[in-house]
Amino acid sequence: MTDLQVRPSETEPIGPEEDGDTATRRWATAYPELGTEPISTDRFISEEFFERERKEVFAKSWVNVGSNHDFPSAAAFFVRDIKVLGVSLLVVRTDDGKVQAYHNVCSHRGNKLIWEQNGPCPKVFACRFHGWGYQATDGALASIPDEEQFYFSDKSTLDLVPVRTDTWNGFIFVNLDDDGTVDLHEHLGPLGEKLADFPFEKLTMEYRYDVPEKANWKVALDAQNEIYHVPMLAPVHRFLSGGAFHTNDDGYTRVHTFDRLGLHSVYTSESDDDFQDTDSGVANAATHPAFGVLQLPLETPFAFHVVFPNMVLAFFNNSMFTYNIWPEAVDQTTWEIRLHYPKPTNLAERVLVEQAKSRFRDLLCEDQAGHEALQVGLTSQARDIFVLGEQEVQIRAFHHNLDNYMDGVRR
Amino acid sequence: MSTTTPAPPTTVALPAGFEWLGRYAKWALDGERARIEARLTTPIEESRLFYASVLAEVPAIMAHLLGCPVDDVSEADENLLRIMLSYVEVSNAVEIYEQAEVPDGADLRLFVSVLEGTR
Incomplete structure (x- = not known):
């Protein structure tokens, strides 16, 4: 913020008038x-400020990534790439209506798992590289072609990586901060309450x-x-x-x-x-x-x-x-x-x-x-x-x- | 995504009583991309004449379309709808801008719905 003497010191604030049209201040x-x-214009052109926004805001906030309108059917998925965070998310809605986002990354060697924009939900999301398959219900690793060729100590560590996900009135939000403690309801606060019953x-x-x-x-x-x-x-x-x-x-x-x-x-x-x-x-x-x-x-x-x-x-x-x-x-x-x-x-x-x-x-x-x-x-x-x-x-x-x-x- | 659009139709089936709109077959276009392209590349005077012809018959055309549910649309009704959507597309150009492009605006071609073809 730049400190400039812009406030005319003799002018008293005028309260709102009856119709609000001519009220000043x-x-x-x-x-x-x-x-x-x-306000400073630096915030619109500074690389440092952009980095701070990336790390301190987008990586630590609930961010809207879509809505129920993005699902082509009741059980379905869509993919949302968030460039500022360098992530691709697979957002899945299962038959019970629950929505969960996962990192759209295969646990084998890091391939982008799903390349389509959206679609009806398969039983298993299969990676196009080697066919590794993940259950749509919970992201668990379900199948590995030629599995005996691998050395696993604990296969459960190879499930799809979930991302904090929540919904409000059909709008889907994710939060990439796994250590964050604020839930979506709290984040939306009075806005969420104001529009809670909006049709x-x-x-x-x-x-x-x-x-x-x-x-x-x-x-x-x-x-x-x-x-x-x-x-x-x-x-x-x-x-x-x-x-x-x-x-x-x-x-x-x-x-x-x-x-x-x-x-x-x-x-x-x-x-x-x-x-x-x-x-x-x-x-x-x-x-x-x-x-x-x-x-x-x-x-x-x-x-x-x-x-x-x-x-x-x-x-x-x-x-x-x-x-x-x-x-x-x-x-x-x-x-x-x-x-x-x-x-x-x-x-x-x-x-x-x-x-x-x-x-x-x-x-x-x-x-x-x-x-x-x-x-x-x-x-x-x-x-x-x-x-x-x-x-x-x-x-x-x-x-x-x-x-x-x-x-x-x-x- | 390809920015070329197919050549516009020269004749189209239309519902009974609306055959006269056949002279505007070139406006029975499929999708936003094609309609925006037509708006931007048609001389404004030609768009104005098209707009004026349709405007004069809007009550009759819309009365017909009110009776057409969105599912299971006949080819003739689809063509009538497409002509109306083109009339809507050029309306701003004719009524407010008096030119095809948005003056000092961005390229209208950026505003083609990514949902096109899915709705």
Whole structure:
């Protein structure tokens, strides 16, 4: 953190006003521990900082690696490679519904065990190199071709190596820290409680994009983690600021609510009644108004949760979008985007879901170019600080939580 | 993954009453990759005419599609759906951007669902 005299010393904090639209210092007042200072840009370009994130955050935290939508059948598996940790994980769901991740590594000579992305669960996972087979139920080494040729003192040490695994509402998390003592429930804390009863089962994953980008993972996350940019950035953004996101009399968006939830946080936005959709938007929706009725128990049409360390879980009208922002190098990231909608039951609903997706996808495409441009600017080191305003409070909270986690704070 | 797409169809079966959409057979494309490619490579004026023709008949087309369950779709209904999905794909380009590409945006080709072909 850079220590600069940025706080005007004569200005008294003003509390939230009735409608919250014109209140200044609303979030600085509500969360004084977050401060109002600029943050250092070093954290986006430093190899040392990236190494610390690898060792102190990703190797020691619960990380979301998928959801029940990744299983093609009731008993099934998928493979998740986590580049920042240098691991490949075989995530298995057995007939009883239990989910367990293992290192996707054969105990014989270290071959990557399963090369497919996903599939129905076999009885035995067989290595393609020499055919060693592992029971799907528990990862135990079940069969070795030409077994008498080997010298074993204790074959039970050759079972697949399990990884701490747990699930919450269909989302699958792993923790690579075998010595860690915080369970998933504790890690999710108030966020887990807030969304404990959310009807996630109403939504299916309809689209997934894995977008490579030359930017630090936190640049991508920060860029998405505010709605300040919505009236300014680009055409679809500006279009949505015409009411899909509420704007005040000056045309600026406003965070409606913001809550710190342990390691996580959430902000929401209202919408305005005067939003005028495009001709096709209006015409398409008019053919099937029932599909547009909100089916999710949301108080506002937009809610954006950051799930520490690298996940976003957000709702926008009848959809849920999640981001898993995967660091690969200090300036290389894969932005994994998942779009969930109520499952279309007929072809007209298929069209309406496609419309929601196309518009949102174009919105993200507008955002994505900015991520790489941001990284160029940060790398230039023209500036060594990054200033954040009231409407960017969730960005501030994220960096605060990140620093805390590196200091050993776990909730 | 290959980035070449097959040549678009020149004639397609369509449900009764929608044969007139046959002039837009080239838009009955299979999958996001092909539709994005068509959006990006078709002159915006041509996309606009296609969009306008479909928009005018959206109530009739959608009324028909409402009656088509997602499973066990006939070839004719599938083609009608594909044409509608292309109309959706070009809608932003026509209505908001007034050009094919996302201005100052990333390459739209990066945004092809990895689930394509599995849903």
